[in-house]
Structures are given as structure tokens and as C-alpha cells.
Amino acid sequence: MAEIVIRNLRKEFGDFTAVQSSSFKIEDGEFFMLLGPSGCGKTTTLRMIAGLELPTDGEIYIDGEEVGRQPASKRDIAFVFQMFALYPHMNVRKNISYPLVSQGMPKHQVQEKVAEVAQILGITKILDRPVGGLSGGDRQRVALGRAIVRDPKAFMMDEPLGALDAEFREHMAEELRALHDRMGATTVYVTHDQLEAMQMGDKIVVMNHGVIEQFGTPQDIYDKPATMFVADFIGSPSMNFLRFHGQVLAGSTSVSIHHDEISVPRLQEPFEGDMVFGIRPEHIALTDTGTYRGEVLAAEYLGTTQIVTLKTANGELKARIPSGQPVRVGEYVGLDFNGATVTLFDNQSGRALK
Numbered sequence: 001m002a003e004i005v006i007r008n009l010r011k012e013f014g015d016f017t018a019v020q021s022s023s024f025k026i027e028d029g030e031f032f033m034l035l036g037p038s039g040c041g042k043t044t045t046l047r048m049i050a051g052l053e054l055p056t057d058g059e060i061y062i063d064g065e066e067v068g069r070q071p072a073s074k075r076d077i078a079f080v081f082q083m084f085a086l087y088p089h090m091n092v093r094k095n096i097s098y099p100l101v102s103q104g105m106p107k108h109q110v111q112e113k114v115a116e117v118a119q120i121l122g123i124t125k126i127l128d129r130p131v132g133g134l135s136g137g138d139r140q141r142v143a144l145g146r147a148i149v150r151d152p153k154a155f156m157m158d159e160p161l162g163a164l165d166a167e168f169r170e171h172m173a174e175e176l177r178a179l180h181d182r183m184g185a186t187t188v189y190v191t192h193d194q195l196e197a198m199q200m201g202d203k204i205v206v207m208n209h210g211v212i213e214q215f216g217t218p219q220d221i222y223d224k225p226a227t228m229f230v231a232d233f234i235g236s237p238s239m240n241f242l243r244f245h246g247q248v249l250a251g252s253t254s255v256s257i258h259h260d261e262i263s264v265p266r267l268q269e270p271f272e273g274d275m276v277f278g279i280r281p282e283h284i285a286l287t288d289t290g291t292y293r294g295e296v297l298a299a300e301y302l303g304t305t306q307i308v309t310l311k312t313a314n315g316e317l318k319a320r321i322p323s324g325q326p327v328r329v330g331e332y333v334g335l336d337f338n339g340a341t342v343t344l345f346d347n348q349s350g351r352a353l354k
């Protein structure tokens with residue numbers, strides 16, 4: 001069990017800064033996601049926590065002890081890679097036992113421990129099989145077995161499901177989360193897949209170009225994106241952005257877009273300039289009465305819902321509506337926005353207005 005605190009952590013490779021000064025806290029027992037597009041610095045952050053990369057600056061505390069310059073072997077952290085390397089000449093049992101045997105644990109204890117782990121992972125029946133002929137899922141379970149067998153303080157996982165096909169990946173994600181819930185060990189998990197992060201994580205750090213854009217629960221990040229980058233990266237289809245020039249007064253609960261007063265959550269600070277009105281597709285309703293109008297460009301049937309693409313005076317947007325509601329391409333419809341769910345952004349900084 002471990003609480004991990006990251007303070008002003010930074011990493012440079014030559015004159016390139018891969019991770020800008022970052023701070024966040026991972027609570028004991030949390031399933032914690034590092035999420036962002038390729039090259040944003042997730043893996044580098046994870047490797048610094050694990051002790052595989054030396055920070056340029058900043059501190060890493062594990063259970064209150066600063067470990068940023070300690071070797072990986074002193075940190076008691078298990079690392080699970082995407083390209084999990086199993087020892088091909090050993091069977092499943094030997095692969096899982098290996099970390100304990102190399103620690104010098106007595107044989108009977110090793111056997112007990114391996115049996116316990118195999119039971120947790122549901123691989124008791126394949127313990128004596130060679131790893132060569134195993135399915136992708138079983139290989140992953142063996143790799144996990146080897147990681148959990150020595151009861152580390154925390155797990156670091158770098159896209160562990162990345163090599164699996166979509167359907168199986170979802171199944172393994174559920175299995176991994178269930179395993180975490182049973183064991184309760186602090187887990188830091190790197191992924192570029194927003195759905196995986198939302199489904200599995202207790203908390204998420206969203207990174208972009210080495211910078212933390214937002215840190216919070218999946219719900220916080222979905223409902224209250226701190227930046228346009230986060231709003232766009234999370235959710236599918238992603239949040240709609242309507243650009244307009246305008247003014248909001250402190251305490252105001254509406255904005256004027258294209259001659260229409262549209263309600264928004266109360267703003268604490270006044271703002272005038274180029275703004276972006278952000279709304280998720282499921283928070284738009286198509287009505288006969290709405291005065292803000294759009295032309296239906298397309299409708300995509302998805303079973304219980306349909307995604308309707310509309311052209312408005314401020315740009316295109318997508319609405320997710322019940323598939324039973326009739327829409328015709330080419331017709332003009334009124335749009336109703338659920339004001340409580342709107343996020344307004346400063347177009348220049350990309351940050352949400354407060």
C-alpha cells in the first residue's frame with residue numbers, strides 16, 4: 001500500500017522538456033490514470049515514479065519518503081509493460097515464481113504464494129503449461145501474476161492492454177479493475193484511450209505537451225473540463241464548440257449568441273472578448289420552438305440514440321438525441337441547450353471561464 005506525492009516534477013531530454021513542472025497526489029489504494037495523446041509525457045512521468053528515469057527537478061514521495069533519486073530496486077514498485085516479456089523457456093509456474101526465487105524465498109513459501117496468485121487470476125489450470133502456446137489474455141494474466149506475486153507497494157502499468165484487440169481489451173480492463181478492487185494496491189496506469197481511463201480510473205491526470213491540463217475524478221473531467229483540450233479529448237463525439245464574440249457580466253447566467261439569449265452556469269468573473277460556448281452532444285435537444293436554429297446536415301443511427309449533425313450560424317455541431325425522434329436532412333430545427341451543462345471558454349487561452 002502506498003500514497004504517492006509528486007511535487008514540481010520535471011524532465012528534460014537535452015533542450016527538450018518532456019514533462020513540465022507537475023504536481024499531483026495519488027491516494028493509497030487508488031487506481032490512477034495518466035491520460036493524454038502520444039508524446040505528452042505520460043510514460044516519462046510513470047518511469048520517474050518507478051525509478052527508471054531520473055527527474056531533472058522536483059520530488060517524488062512514496063509514503064512520505066522522498067525517493068526521486070533512489071534506484072528502482074529500493075522503491076518496491078512493480079512495473080507491467082505493454083510488451084510483457086515472459087521467459088519463453090519457462091512454464092507459467094516458473095515465470096510467476098521467478099521474482100520470489102530470485103529473492104531467495106524458501107521453496108514451500110514460493111509454492112503457496114504462486115498458488116494464491118494463480119487462484120486470484122484464474123490460471124491455476126495452466127500453471128504447468130509452457131508460456132509459448134498461451135493466448136494473449138493468459139499471457140497478460142501471467143505477466144500480472146509475476147507483478148503481484150511479490151506484494152509490491154504499488155503497480156505501474158504502461159498501456160498494459162495496448163496489444164490486445166478491442167473486444168478482448170474491454171474484457172481484460174474489467175478483469176484488471178476487479179483485481180484492483182480485490183487487492184486494493186495503489187496503481188498508476190498510462191493510457192491514451194479516454195474511454196479506458198474513464199471506465200477504470202478513480203482519478204485521472206490529463207496531460208498535453210508535457211503539461212497537466214487537469215486532475216480530477218472521471219466525472220469532474222467530463223462535466224467540468226478545465227480547458228478546451230480536455231473537453232475535446234474526453235467524450236465521443238467530443239464536446240461541441242461554438243465560437244462567438246461577446247460579453248458576460250459577473251454573476252450573469254446567460255450569454256448573447258447570434259441575437260439569442262442562451263443560459264449558462266453563473267460566472268464569478270466578468271469577461272469580454274472571443275469566447276467559445278462548449279456543450280456536449282447529449283445536452284442539446286431538437287425542438288420546434290427553440291429560437292437558436294440549425295440545419296440538419298446528417299443523422300447517424302446508433303441504436304437507442306442517433307447523432308445529428310447541424311449547421312448553425314456559429315459553426316457545425318453534433319446532437320445526440322433519441323433515435324425515435326424523426327429528423328430530416330435539410331430541415332431547420334430549433335436547438336435547446338441545457339444551460340447548467342454549458343462550459344464557456346476564453347478562446348485565446350483555451351481555459352474555462354469561472
Ligand code: ATP
Pocket residue numbers: 013018036037038039040041042043044045192
Ligand atoms: P507514448 O504513448 O507515445 O509513449 P507518452 O505520452 O508516453 O507517449 P513519453 O514517452 O513520455 O510520451 O515521451 C514524451 C516526449 O519525450 C516525447 O516527445 C518523446 O519523444 C520524448 N522522449 C522520451 N524519452 C526520451 C529520451 N530518452 N530521449 C529523448 N527524448 C525522449
